[in-house]
Amino acid sequence: MPRPRTISDEQLLSAAREVFLEQGFAATTASIARRAGVSEGTLFKRFARKEDLFAAAMGLSDYGLWRAHLLDRVGTGEVQHNLEQAALRVLAEAEQLVPSLLAVFSRGCDPSHNPMLERLDHPARADADALASYLQAEAALGRVRPLDADVTALTLVGALTHYVHRELVMPRPGQDPAAMASGRFVRGLMDVLWPGLKP
Secondary structure, X not given: OOOOOXXXXXXXXXXXXXXHHHHHHHOOHHHHHHHHOOOHHHHHXXXXXXXXXXXXXXXXXXXXXXXXXXXXXXXXXXXXXHHHHHHHHHHHHHHHHHHHHHHHHOOOOOOOOOHXXXXXXXXXXXXXXXXXXXXXXXXXXXXXXXXXXXXXXXXXXXXXXXXHHXXXXXXXXXXXXXXXXXXXXXXXXXXXXXXHHOO
16 A cells, blocks of 8 residues: 655645746756655656646646627627736736746746747737637627737737836836736727727
């Protein structure tokens, strides 16, 4: 009979996240195991590769949940409200993802030397595709005017990405990075975009 686990997966992931945030993807599994108080073998019994441990610890698979929620809203509610809520969800998820992305990019931006870039699978592209699909579906229902959904989606994703970069990645000196005034930004963005979208 195998020995019972003395440390939970959550405890391992918490220790791994701390180490990855401190040292980036270059952190060794030995240092993670040391922080968690276990052997490296214990790590590799639960996570086959360092990349798997990193993805789980850093929550990389949690980003993008807003996409399905928006697509479920096609034909329901007010389109402007749906877009505002989607944009707020993007910013909330991005706030959680940015520390992970910074740890990923600490290894460099060359996919041949950074296996985590391949796992990210272009989140901004997937965001734009989801928004474009939503806009195309709403246009087909006559709830937004006929438009180039791809350009509109890229405009919205570009604005959100720039905002995340400005507020979280490169905040002003003395600014608390967690204090995003996202509601004001999203309302202002929709004030600019909505007149060109409404039927």
